[in-house]
Amino acid sequence: MALFAVIGLGSFGATVATQLISLNHEVIGIDLNKKYVENISDQLTHAVIADATDEHVLDELNVQRCDAVVVAIGEDIEASILCVLHLKNMGVKKIWVKAKSKSHHMILTHLNVEKIIHPEEDMGVRVAQSLSYPMVSRYMALEDDHYIVKIEIHADHHATPLNQLMKHAPEITTLLHKRGSVVQYQVASDLILQEGDILVVEGLLEPLRHLARYFKAL
Numbered sequence: 078m079a080l081f082a083v084i085g086l087g088s089f090g091a092t093v094a095t096q097l098i099s100l101n102h103e104v105i106g107i108d109l110n111k112k113y114v115e116n117i118s119d120q121l122t123h124a125v126i127a128d129a130t131d132e133h134v135l136d137e138l139n140v141q142r143c144d145a146v147v148v149a150i151g152e153d154i155e156a157s158i159l160c161v162l163h164l165k166n167m168g169v170k171k172i173w174v175k176a177k178s179k180s181h182h183m184i185l186t187h188l189n190v191e192k193i194i195h196p197e198e199d200m201g202v203r204v205a206q207s208l209s210y211p212m213v214s215r216y217m218a219l220e221d222d223h224y225i226v227k228i229e230i231h232a233d234h235h236a237t238p239l240n241q242l243m244k245h246a247p248e249i250t251t252l253l254h255k256r257g258s259v260v261q262y263q264v265a266s267d268l269i270l271q272e273g274d275i276l277v278v279e280g281l282l283e284p285l286r287h288l289a290r291y292f293k294a295l
């Protein structure tokens with residue numbers, strides 16, 4: 078179990094905070110807005126109405142003992158930066174910050190925060206990817222253009238042999254196949270797919286794009 082602080086309890090910050098709680102961590106939530114704090118106070122370990130640009134407030138809350146601090150102040154870039162500066166001065170090592178604009182991102186880069194988050198952009202990319210590749214239900218970017226992709230088999234591909242799908246992208250590795258609750262890690266190439274099956278594959282972006290086109294063309 079770890080201890081986190083989430084500063085700014087708008088929709089993004091509140092979601093991060095409650096998710097961390099559901100993952101069995103302790104969370105201190107801080108927001109200027111009384112209503113936001115009251116809405117969430119019974120779900121968090123500790124919720125405080127406070128101005129996070131005031132270093133004394135952060136000090137009193139003992140934020141430096143947190144394993145990580147998420148700064149989720151959006152619109153008020155000045156407040157976000159000031160808060161990050163105080164956290165840095167207090168010696169907080171793991172600071173993740175939500176950035177609202179390019180200039181905000183640039184300043185945060187110079188402040189050397191561990192992670193800069195762009196939730197709206199990230200979600201926009203994911204929505205566009207899902208619309209473009211409906212069979213891809215999840216993906217994870219690895220380094221060097223490699224991806225792990227979860228594919229759901231739809232009715233169009235029911236009864237298609239796996240090797241018929243994969244023959245146009247032999248560079249792609251099938252990591253696992255799941256049907257109902259049964260997971261297989263050694264996937265037979267002549268497996269006949271069924272609607273609802275899950276495949277998890279790994280490969281470079283270009284062959285994956287190629288495979289996606291083949292999925293659509295079937």
Ligand code: ATP
Binds near residue numbers: 086087113128150
């Ligand atoms: P979201 O999209 O997550 O709802 P947003 O990106 O529009 O939020 P804001 O609403 O500007 O961002 O800020 C998020 C929260 O941060 C708000 O609830 C706001 O009250 C809080 N906040 C802003 N300034 C401070 C501050 N100085 N100290 C603490 N909380 C602050």
